Amino acid sequence: MQLIVDALFGAGLARDLTGDARALIEAMDAHPAPVVAIDLPSGLDGDSGAVRGAAPSAMLTVTFARKKPAHLFAPAYVGDVVVADIGIADAIVAQLRPRLFESAPALWRDLFPWPARDAHKYARGHAVVWGGAQMTGAARLAAHAAARIGAGLVTISAPRDVWSIYALWRADILVEPRDELGDWKRTLEDPRRNAVLIGPGAGLDQPLVAATEMADGKQLVLDADALTAFAGHALPRGALLTPHDGEFKRLFALDGADRLGSVRRAAAASACTLLLKGPATIIASPDGTAIVSTNGTPYLATAGTGDVLAGLCVGLLAQQVAPLVAGAIAAWLHGACARRVGPGLVAQDLSERLPAILADLACG
């Protein structure tokens, strides 16, 4: 069997490839033999995963000590990744003060909000979701996810005209009618209602900026229409924002070759935690710490899955998980649910897979 071992360039590549090196890489990529790359497929920028001229698509990449950003951001080029131990101690890696982490249970298991033995529902937080008048499915998907991830109570504030659609749907979600913004304010008055999600199916004709301002002092997730509504307005500091690329670009500059840098800059500029969705979902806090979740599947590319993710986020915030960690846990669990469903996934399937995945996690 033929095998190509690519050991030309590694993670330190600092310029675009030209000449003989580029020709060699292109020949490698065109050859039918599988490529095993050492450290990184030659031509990938180690910090961003961007292709600097040309890079082969490896079947396997063997790297050392710790994954580099490109291993997370360029899955189509790195293939399967093996981290080989060559004797670099964890303490040495720690001295480098890494600011980028991969989301996996080992990273956050100790921070997961398992209920205390003497917990009562109010101790597990109360999430409030803004319901829209037309796309009622989005807020319902989010509310269900918030309840499944463990929020003690979940309330949807629903326009009175469609209140019955929400109220007749599930017995475990509370529904309060809303005629005008004053009703929303009253829904938020109880300080135990500590986490709020605005955006999924919210309606761009609605006063979403004012509704967000009324949630001042609560843990906040802004998604979908709420992000669109904030274009040109100062974002609420401390919120968790969960855009897809389209929504991100309405608020911030997105450099496709440097998604990590773009998300970090957006988080710093807005003083919010940013979660940019995609095959590699990036979560960054204003201080530059970033976590990447890569366990999603392309079957997530279907309507409503982002609404589920926003619901997981607000459910975790209700349980007093910090925004960066909440985003990292939510994104990983979202991917794990998608894997359990497999092909044929629709958004409603995701939350139904959570109990089994949480049970596995709880068992360690």
Ligand SMILES: NC(=O)C1=CN([C@@H]2O[C@H](COP(=O)(O)OP(=O)(O)OC[C@H]3O[C@@H](n4cnc5c(N)ncnc54)[C@H](O)[C@@H]3O)[C@@H](O)[C@H]2O)[C@@H](O)CC1
């Ligand atoms: N069951 C439901 O009721 C659902 C309601 N939804 C709601 O529908 C409203 C509109 O949501 P949209 O997501 O269509 O938002 P928008 O219509 O605001 O944005 C979509 C636009 O952004 C562009 N874009 C660029 N990169 C993208 C990416 N990676 N993913 C998606 N779009 C990208 C698209 O080309 C498109 O033009 C929101 O309120 C949303 O919550 C959707 O979430 C689907 C499910």
Ligand SMILES: Nc1ncnc2c1ncn2[C@@H]1O[C@H](COP(=O)(O)OP(=O)(O)O)[C@@H](O)[C@H]1O
């Ligand atoms: N190719 C893909 N690989 C992995 N995850 C994906 C892929 N495409 C979409 N996703 C995930 O699916 C979700 C889609 O969210 P979003 O675009 O907000 O959809 P919606 O608004 O319909 O709910 C995000 O969590 C995103 O990361």
